[in-house]
Amino acid sequence: MQEIKYEYVVTLAKLLLKGAKDNFVKFTSTDIGIEINKSQQAASKIILELQELKYVERVKKGHSYWIRVTDEGLESVKKMSDFFNMALYSLPENIHFNGVLVSGMGEGKYYMSLEGYRKQFQRRIGYIPFPGTLNIKLIDSLSLDNRAKIESFRYQLIDGFHDSDRTYGWVKCYPVIINGNKNIQSDLLILERTHHDKNMLEIISPVNIKKVLRLRNGNTVKVTMQN
Secondary structure (H helix, E strand, C coil): CCCCCCCHHHHHHHHHCCHHHHHEEEEEEEEEHHHCCHHHHHHHHHHHHHCCCCCEEEEEEEEEEEECCHHHHHHHHHHHHHHHHHHHHCCCCCCECCCCEECCCCHHHHHHHHHHHHHHHHHHHHCCCCCCCCCEECCHHHHHHCCCCCHCCCCCEEEEEECCCECCCEEEEEEEEEECCEEEEEEEEEECCCCCCCCEEEEEEEHHHHHCCCCCCEEEEEEECCC
16 A cells, blocks of 8 residues: 555545535635644645645636545545554454353253264364363453454354254354463354353363363463464
């Protein structure tokens, strides 16, 4: 992206707000100076520089100059807008969750034992989970904020299914790292149907993470999700 001075962007934005996108508008260097908090001389210099860059066009009508933003000037503002939007809304390479290990309600063990899920886990994430889930309660506001970003990350979908008794919802599996240990494959689950609040994370793995990492209820746990 071609470098554009801050005062250029502000001046072009002010002109666009005055209607200079589609029409010539009467907007003197004094007016512009007031709008961008610069002296009349400084504003006049900015206008001349924008004109040299072909970002604005000026015509004289009587004793006054009228000005409009050119297509080139509009494009430069759009590029800067895209740059800011990317900076504000782009996803980080990874997000972190801090929580404490808590006891679950026994649901994880039951669902992990269902053949309709087990076959799909093996096929789609490469393992059959250890019976049960690691349940982590989030403990800070940043972790709760990051919880809302989860679904923008990559995942494997486990389809819902039904048997003679009931219908079971889909499950999304997001690869995660527990306490920085990359040797233990694990996935965070987002379930279509769950009794847990949004401050709870459920983690599965082919091994008993609690035992392997020597974790106990009440221990702090850091979960990292990579984009």
